[in-house]
Amino acid sequence: MSSTKQKILIIGNNQTDRVALSKSLSNDYEIIQAEDGTVAVPILKKSHSSLSLIFLDLVMPEMDGFGVLTYMKTNNLLREIPVIVVTTDKDTKKIGQAFKAGAIDYITKPFDSDLVLKRTQNILSLFAKQKRLIKIVSDKFYERENNINILLNILAQAVEFRNGENGFHIMNVNIITEILLKRLVKRTNKYNLSNDDIDMIVVASALHDIGKVGVKETLLNKPSKLTKEEFEVMKGHSKIGAKIIGDIKLFKNEQIYKYALEIAKYHHERYDGSGYPEGIKGEDIPISAQVVGMADCYDVLINDRVYKRTYTHEEAIRMILSGECGTFNPILLKCLKEAQHEIVEELNISSKVSRDQHKIQAIASSLFKGESDSYGLSNETELSLDSERIKMLYTSKIFEEIIFDYTKATSVLNLNDSAKELLKVDGVIYEPVNNKEFVEVFGRNNIDRFLNLLSYTSFKNPSFNMQFKILINDKITKYKLVCSVMWDKFNHEEKIGFVGRAYKVR
Numbered sequence: 214m215s216s217t218k219q220k221i222l223i224i225g226n227n228q229t230d231r232v233a234l235s236k237s238l239s240n241d242y243e244i245i246q247a248e249d250g251t252v253a254v255p256i257l258k259k260s261h262s263s264l265s266l267i268f269l270d271l272v273m274p275e276m277d278g279f280g281v282l283t284y285m286k287t288n289n290l291l292r293e294i295p296v297i298v299v300t301t302d303k304d305t306k307k308i309g310q311a312f313k314a315g316a317i318d319y320i321t322k323p324f325d326s327d328l329v330l331k332r333t334q335n336i337l338s339l340f341a342k343q344k345r346l347i348k349i350v351s352d353k354f355y356e357r358e359n360n361i362n363i364l365l366n367i368l369a370q371a372v373e374f375r376n377g378e379n380g381f382h383i384m385n386v387n388i389i390t391e392i393l394l395k396r397l398v399k400r401t402n403k404y405n406l407s408n409d410d411i412d413m414i415v416v417a418s419a420l421h422d423i424g425k426v427g428v429k430e431t432l433l434n435k436p437s438k439l440t441k442e443e444f445e446v447m448k449g450h451s452k453i454g455a456k457i458i459g460d461i462k463l464f465k466n467e468q469i470y471k472y473a474l475e476i477a478k479y480h481h482e483r484y485d486g487s488g489y490p491e492g493i494k495g496e497d498i499p500i501s502a503q504v505v506g507m508a509d510c511y512d513v514l515i516n517d518r519v520y521k522r523t524y525t526h527e528e529a530i531r532m533i534l535s536g537e538c539g540t541f542n543p544i545l546l547k548c549l550k551e552a553q554h555e556i557v558e559e560l561n562i563s564s565k566v567s568r569d570q571h572k573i574q575a576i577a578s579s580l581f582k583g584e585s586d587s588y589g590l591s592n593e594t595e596l597s598l599d600s601e602r603i604k605m606l607y608t609s610k611i612f613e614e615i616i617f618d619y620t621k622a623t624s625v626l627n628l629n630d631s632a633k634e635l636l637k638v639d640g641v642i643y644e645p646v647n648n649k650e651f652v653e654v655f656g657r658n659n660i661d662r663f664l665n666l667l668s669y670t671s672f673k674n675p676s677f678n679m680q681f682k683i684l685i686n687d688k689i690t691k692y693k694l695v696c697s698v699m700w701d702k703f704n705h706e707e708k709i710g711f712v713g714r715a716y717k718v719r
């Protein structure tokens with residue numbers, strides 16, 4: 214039945230070419246034709262999701278092949294639909310340009326019918342695999358267990374870096390939120406929270422203070438008490454956070470998006486209406502924000518901040534129960550009282566770093582599980598695929614952060630956009646140690662130190678830190694790097710790659 218056939222769009226102004234291609238393919242595929250880029254764009258706009266492949270002539274009178282590729286790139290269609298460019302064999306320079314612009318393959322005129330069909334089949338199956346891989350990674354991202362770490366890591370880094378908070382605040386809030394929610398659903402079904410809801414609130418809690426990226430650093434790190442005016446500015450972080458999340462639809466899942474938004478906005482509201490930004494009270498405050506608000510309050514108390522001393526766990530619990538940090542929901546206070554030992558225990562369990570590593574490990578293992586044939590498929594390694602969006606949104610640009618990952622099987626080092634700009638190197642570096650350009654920028658000495666530290670890692674001790682200096686815009690800049698090695702699931706002696714971040718040391 215024709216409707217089950219995959220659809221191929223042939224774009225080119227030469228009718229003979231279109232007919233020839235069409236003839237080779239029409240037995241197996243449904244063919245649509247467009248005689249120019251200007252005709253193709255509306256088709257892409259309307260029906261891109263139904264297209265499996267595009268044959269694109271580079272030379273066309275009004276909008277040429279490069280115009281179409283640019284349109285597709287801007288609209289993120291190149292990840293969705295593979296493009297084979299059609300050209301004459303003399304056009305080697307153009308072919309190179311087309312690859313750069315996002316084409317995946319090329320065929321030359323005149324067409325060999327069998328070759329056209331074979332190429333089409335190959336590209337489609339390769340692309341299907343890649344898409345499947347992207348889907349696996351995307352799905353993983355929304356599965357809390359496997360993704361929370363990426364999210365937490367990135368956000369913790371971003372917020373921690375500016376807030377003068379210790380790096381574990383977000384993770385602690387996350388742990389306490391989960392404990393409180395689990396107690397809460399045991400006590401009452403008033404809030405109608407399913408396990409999925411709990412998972413989503415826990416993930417979304419990581420974003421509670423994201424609005425602080427909009428507050429001046431000097432204010433965030435002010436060692437003395439804030440003036441009234443300054444406190445007003447600081448309070449703005451709830452609204453800014455809500456706006457950031459509102460502007461960027463971070464999650465595909467509407468529910469988690471809703472939770473993230475309400476948590477960012479209302480985590481400083483208090484049950485008696487004394488909080489901010491809106492002074493709403495009681496059950497008008499979403500339960501997600503109530504719980505995260507309590508978790509946040511507890512963790513702030515037990516850790517030091519530039520403006521306050523550290524309180525003991527007992528002091529913190531007493532202060533919250535007695536209302537010194539504002540009024541909380543009576544049921545939640547009961548949950549906190551009940552769960553206090555569990556909280557202490559959980560926050561102390563193993564080192565937080567190793568918990569972190571464990572999760573990175575879990576993600577890495579699950580990604581590589583049974584996917585050994587997928588190694589060479591993509592320029593973007595599996596780990597970076599879906600987290601890339603978040604990395605870009607929150608951290609790298611603002612903090613001039615370098616995020617990297619390396620896959621041993623492909624010998625490819627990936628760098629984030631910010632690193633590309635800062636270091637003025639390619640984002641995808643094959644065999645970095647032997648890449649002249651990269652070695653020059655990063656420095657042989659730094660690379661040797663890195664490799665040395667890498668050699669001391671093990672499955673049990675997979676991470677290391679390193680400080681280094683590099684020349685950025687003619688200025689010697691100090692960076693601190695954190696790197697985690699990923700290990701083969703079945704062979705703990707075997708490194709499969711590493712992921713890491715480097716951020717500026719001021």
Ligand SMILES: [Fe+2]
Nearest residue numbers: 421422480481
């Ligand atoms: Fe906050």
Ligand SMILES: [Fe+2]
Nearest residue numbers: 382421422509
């Ligand atoms: Fe916080």
